[in-house]
Amino acid sequence: MNFDLTPEQDQLRDAVRELGRRYGHSYFVSKARAGEHTTELWHEAGRLGYLGVNIPTEYGGGGGGITDLAIVCEELAAAGCPLLLLVVSPAIAATVINKHGTEEQRKKHLPGLADGSQKIVFAITEPDAGSNFHRLATVARRDGDDWLLSGRKIYISGVDEAGHVLVVARTEDSSTGKLKPALFLVPTDAPGLEKSKLDMEILSPENQFLLFLDDVRLPADALVGESLDAGLPALFAGLNPERITVAAMGAGTGRYAIEKASDYTSTRTVWAGRSIGSHQGVSHPLAHAAVQVELARLMIHKAATLYDAGRDLEAGISGNMAKYAAGEAAALAVDTAVQALGGAGMTTEYGVATLLGAVRAGRIAPVSREMILNFVAQHVLGQDKSY
Numbered sequence: 276m277n278f279d280l281t282p283e284q285d286q287l288r289d290a291v292r293e294l295g296r297r298y299g300h301s302y303f304v305s306k307a308r309a310g311e312h313t314t315e316l317w318h319e320a321g322r323l324g325y326l327g328v329n330i331p332t333e334y335g336g337g338g339g340g341i342t343d344l345a346i347v348c349e350e351l352a353a354a355g356c357p358l359l360l361l362v363v364s365p366a367i368a369a370t371v372i373n374k375h376g377t378e379e380q381r382k383k384h385l386p387g388l389a390d391g392s393q394k395i396v397f398a399i400t401e402p403d404a405g406s407n408f409h410r411l412a413t414v415a416r417r418d419g420d421d422w423l424l425s426g427r428k429i430y431i432s433g434v435d436e437a438g439h440v441l442v443v444a445r446t447e448d449s450s451t452g453k454l455k456p457a458l459f460l461v462p463t464d465a466p467g468l469e470k471s472k473l474d475m476e477i478l479s480p481e482n483q484f485l486l487f488l489d490d491v492r493l494p495a496d497a498l499v500g501e502s503l504d505a506g507l508p509a510l511f512a513g514l515n516p517e518r519i520t521v522a523a524m525g526a527g528t529g530r531y532a533i534e535k536a537s538d539y540t541s542t543r544t545v546w547a548g549r550s551i552g553s554h555q556g557v558s559h560p561l562a563h564a565a566v567q568v569e570l571a572r573l574m575i576h577k578a579a580t581l582y583d584a585g586r587d588l589e590a591g592i593s594g595n596m597a598k599y600a601a602g603e604a605a606a607l608a609v610d611t612a613v614q615a616l617g618g619a620g621m622t623t624e625y626g627v628a629t630l631l632g633a634v635r636a637g638r639i640a641p642v643s644r645e646m647i648l649n650f651v652a653q654h655v656l657g658q659d660k661s662y
């Protein structure tokens with residue numbers, strides 16, 4: 276078992292950390308408060324090649340794997356810049372297009388995703404389906420060579436920043452009548468596609484939207500892949516990269532919070548010349564959170580390594596466990612850090628409570644902790660499904 280990153284990955288980690296620190300959490304918060312996006316950071320990361328680390332070199336990427344992208348996600352979050360669109364655009368969309376798109380789609384979309392000039396967001400969640408994707412009601416119908424898409428999607432991140440939305444729709448399987456998923460690359464300015472921004476209690480420069488698709492007309496080549504048979508594998512292709520990178524973002528956020536708190540508690544003195552960190556009532560919860568974050572990082576590393584080795588089934592189990600562990604650890608770390616900072620923890624200046632909403636959401640999205648526990652209960656423990 277090897278716990279070392281390659282020298283190139285070590286360099287990537289150091290370079291992304293340096294970039295993240297140059298922007299920092301106050302930049303992230305000021306953009307969120309102004310209703311703006313982290314455009315400068317995104318473009319600089321793209322120019323430096325960090326957004327395309329997992330995209331093949333022939334399409335302008337770095338030719339690495341999800342381990343590399345997880346490093347980018349974790350280090351930016353550890354610098355106070357947890358960018359959810361890294362999970363959506365380079366992790367999900369680029370993987371789906373690279374693995375299951377047509378050669379035309381790869382040539383058209385991957386270079387822009389790699390250099391950061393384009394973003395593709397991902398829309399699967401629906402108001403009446405939620406965690407139950409078998410109930411997806413967004414329907415794709417044939418109209419000559421074209422497709423017509425109708426339905427509703429909810430909580431879709433980053434639609435206002437993206438050129439395309441990768442929409443998961445259903446077509447009817449003529450033989451079984453059951454759901455047959457199909458993925459479509461829908462331009463965000465397509466006639467019939469309307470978006471409405473949701474008010475979320477998350478301080479973030481990235482927004483969530485309700486999407487309405489009313490007979491959105493798409494050409495035949497908007498369908499991801501050569502045929503409808505590409506739909507199911509394409510949908511599954513995005514899951515492991517999503518779980519692993521969102522977990523990395525959570526672990527980075529946890530590291531950020533613990534570092535902030537440790538800096539504070541080692542210097543803050545309110546009793547007879549001793550730092551508050553000398554009191555175990557303060558230091559043990561922080562140490563406990565640090566252990567949880569490090570355990571999550573181990574599982575992220577395992578999942579990413581398995582995924583990059585092509586061991587998808589094992590990566591599915593580890594990726595889900597990593598996402599669960601990191602989601603819990605990040606929420607614990609931020610809450611513990613707020614407590615350790617006392618009143619300062621609730622100020623904007625100290626930059627910790629600003630992450631409460633984001634880490635809380637990390638226990639719900641992109642897959643909830645309960646659905647991961649269901650997955651583990653069924654696939655690892657062999658339990659029957661209750662739903």
Ligand SMILES: Cc1cc2nc3c(=O)[nH]c(=O)nc-3n(C[C@H](O)[C@H](O)[C@H](O)COP(=O)(O)OP(=O)(O)OC[C@H]3O[C@@H](n4cnc5c(N)ncnc54)[C@H](O)[C@@H]3O)c2cc1C
Nearest residue numbers: 397398399400405406430431432636640641643645646662
């Ligand atoms: C900040 C944010 C960003 C998001 N971005 C995107 C995006 O870009 N694209 C996208 O498609 N979606 C996105 N989502 C949606 C997210 O993936 C869903 O919120 C999530 O999958 C849960 O679905 P739901 O909200 O409908 O909850 P529901 O399915 O209604 O579930 C509600 C609660 O019930 C629990 N529950 C449901 N079924 C079971 C069961 N069988 N057993 C045990 N517990 C159960 C759930 O765990 C949850 O706690 C985002 C959500 C958030 C909060």
